[in-house]
Amino acid sequence: MVEQATQLKSLERNRLEPEDAQEALEHVQELLRRQHLVEELVHRQEAGDTRAPLVEALVHRQHDAELGALLEDLHPADIAFILESLPKEDRQAVWQLVRPERAGEILLEVADWVRESLISTMDQEELVAATENLEADELADLAPDLPPEVVAEVQKGLTDEERARLTEVMSYPEDSVGAIMDFEMVRVRNDVTLEVVLRYLRRLQELPDHTDQIFVVDRHDKLMGSLAINRLIVSDPDTQVVDVMETEILTLAPLDEADEAAAAFERYDLVSAPVVDAVGRLIGRVTVNEVVDVIREASDEQALSKAGLQEEDIFAPIPQAIRNRAPWLLVNLCTASTAAFVASRFEDTVGHIVILAFLMSIVAGIGGNSGNQTMTLIIRALAVGRINSANVGKLVRRELEIALTVGLGGGAVAALFAWAISGRYSLGLVMMSAMVLNLLVGACIGMLVPLTRSRFGKDPAIGSSVLLTFATDTMGFFIFLGLATLFLL
DSSP states (O other), rough: EEEEEOOOOHHHHHHHOHHHHHHHHHHHHHHHHHHHHHHHHHHHHHHTOOOHHHHHHHHHHHHHHHHHHHHHTSSSHHHHHHTTTTTTHHHHHHHTOOOOHHHHHHHHHSSSHHHHHHHHTTHHHHHHHTTTSSSSSHHHHHGGSSOOHHHHHHTTTOHHHHHHHHHHTTTSTTBHHHHBBOOOOOOOOTBBBBHHHHHHHHHHSSTTTTOOOEEEEEEOOOOEEEEEEHHHHOTTEEEEEEEEOBOOOOOTTTTTTTHHHHHHHEEEESSEEEOOOOOEEEEEEEEEEHHHHHHHHHHHHHHHTTTOOOOOOOOOOOOHHHHHHHHHHHHHHHHHHHHHHHHHTHHHHHHHSTHHHHHHHHHHHHHHHHHHHHHHHHHHHHHHHHHTTTTTHHHHHHHHHHHHHHHHHHHHHHHHHHHHHHHHHHHHHHHHHHHHHHHHHHHHHHHHHHHHHHHTTTTTTTTTTHHHHHHHHHHHHHHHHHHHHHTTT
């Protein structure tokens, strides 16, 4: 018990708070800075100084020892955070100091773009040493990034059961429940007493992580229900499992979408959920830690997609970054040029009423901001499955009514502003009308683009903001200057 307590304290010490992780990163950066400084000073020594290489080697070993000791006390997730925050050269220097037996856990934690760069620097023996102690589901997460010969070598050290599990997990699509399910779980029969279950649990070295329920199966491993841990503890030990187990439980299929499973976890506040095959046989479970990863990845992808970006290393080479960012920036250039062209068609109008040049940006900007609000809500609702054919019509009417109401209210304020600075009430009316119409345009585009892309199986967030800006700028200029041409000249 004392040894277990010591291990738990050590584990808690290794897991840092966000502020502590930032401090650890700064400490690593300072050590690397000092090391680079010493190397630079040594290189400045005279070429004939035979002591310079010796001094450099001694200082380098001292810094490596200090840095290695720091990494040894950190949780794999915190080391992953540090690696993701370092330039490529420093990242490789830190990675060389990680013990091989810890490398696999860290590779599971780092982002995909960092994992690829780290694996590319490791030889086959290092990769085998890093992955040979991983569970089948963990190895399956890394397998797509590992050389085939490494996966084959690691498989040789697995039991037949583990090898079968690995093959099964790797057979499922990346974004499916089967790809994230865990095989470590506790299962019991329904015809035993709770006392038998408790004795069985005591014989286990430890319970699998996030064990909130024990799965009840028959002799063919078909799922019959679940026994909550809290129910097990408070119930009479002589009670049979069948009398206290829950039979109405949420189950997942291995081919279910991972994001749908994440939505179910969020909706029902689940900690774990069983995964069953087509005949009802229990084959695994999904836990909340895997669901959190799915939600985080989906959130990151959505944030990047809205800007037309793909995931990239923040310290990636400039040419690679340009290839990632340039396409949608070129699209944005084309759309901005179109908006400018529309505005140029009303050169005479602007020449007669110069103040229009200052006011038209307000019309375009308000329409874009309003449309972006609508688009964000639509993308969020699509992500959690709240929009379907039955309610999409009501949603469209609702957003148009909101846009109309906000447009009338905001337009009235803008009209007063335009009247105050120009002294022309007619300009105020044109300003109000243009704002109302452009807010309706923004609402329509903010709904139409993500809904259309989702309808055709595309990511609703990709490029949506660019298309929205194009529509609200172009139509805002056209509506405002068009109305001004008709009623003010």
